[in-house]
Amino acid sequence: MKKLLVLSMTLVTLIGCTSQKMMSIYHTQGVEITQNSSGDDIVNKYTTSIPFKTLHASLPICIAQELDNNPVVLTSENYFGSPWWYSYNLPSQQSITLNRGETIKLVEGKQVVVNAVTDYQRNTKYFVSYTLTATRNQHSINYLFSNIKQAPQYTGSINDGFNNVKTEQRSHPDLVIEALNKEAIKIQSCLLK
Numbered sequence: 001m002k003k004l005l006v007l008s009m010t011l012v013t014l015i016g017c018t019s020q021k022m023m024s025i026y027h028t029q030g031v032e033i034t035q036n037s038s039g040d041d042i043v044n045k046y047t048t049s050i051p052f053k054t055l056h057a058s059l060p061i062c063i064a065q066e067l068d069n070n071p072v073v074l075t076s077e078n079y080f081g082s083p084w085w086y087s088y089n090l091p092s093q094q095s096i097t098l099n100r101g102e103t104i105k106l107v108e109g110k111q112v113v114v115n116a117v118t119d120y121q122r123n124t125k126y127f128v129s130y131t132l133t134a135t136r137n138q139h140s141i142n143y144l145f146s147n148i149k150q151a152p153q154y155t156g157s158i159n160d161g162f163n164n165v166k167t168e169q170r171s172h173p174d175l176v177i178e179a180l181n182k183e184a185i186k187i188q189s190c191l192l193k
Contacts, residue, residue: 025173033167042164043173046145046180049137055191059136060107062190067116067183069103072127074155110136115147120179122172125153128179129162134187141191143184150176 021041025031034044074097106113117129131147149162150171165176 020169021167022169022171022173025167025177028174028177031173031177036164040164041167043148043167043176044146046148046177047143048181048184049140049142050184050188051140052188052192053139055136056193057191059110059134059141059187059191060104060112062187063112063114063132063134064104066186066190067103067114067118067132069101069114069116071097072117072129072151073097074127074151074153074161076155105131116183118179118183119153120172120175122175126172126175127151127153127162128165128176130180132183141184141188143180143187145180148176148180 025043026033030047031043032045032047033041036042101115103116104112104114112132112134114132114134115129116132117127119125119127128148128150130145130149133144133146135142135144148165150165151162165171165173167173
């Protein structure tokens with residue numbers, strides 16, 4: 001009986017430490033899942049298309065106005081980590097600033113390719129970096145997000161910059177896709193003004 005109790009407690013502990021995959025992300029329209037070199041499922045690309053009737057602005061101009069690729073500061077102070085663990089403060093730790101470079105990489109014909117960064121909030125702030133290829137079609141703008149990575153603003157003791165977005169619940173892939181949708185909607189709103 002004692003062995004069964006110990007085995008049960010061990011299993012509960014192990015199950016509690018593993019992160020469950022967010023199954024809904026596998027069924028989200030436009031999301032492409034692939035595996036990284038470690039065999040983890042990651043969000044590889046996301047595509048969405050937004051229709052329009054008449055555009056009143058230029059796609060490159062709206063992208064330049066609405067998206068940014070400003071430097072991002074990641075710090076190990078005030079780490080909030082998991083909702084199951086206490087937060088802690090590491091005031092002696094260093095911050096790193098990641099310089100992001102120019103936003104617009106290429107404008108060719110009806111396509112604009114950009115590098116940008118956005119964010120979302122989940123217990124703490126997370127930054128999402130991506131490459132966007134926006135293509136103007138006859139009645140819609142197609143938004144292809146690739147090279148999607150994220151980093152928490154407060155990193156804890158390991159400050160390794162941006163990483164792939166895993167499909168695990170603790171990686172919040174749904175909130176990453178929501179943040180990317182907001183970027184597309186900002187551009188589309190500008191185009192329709």
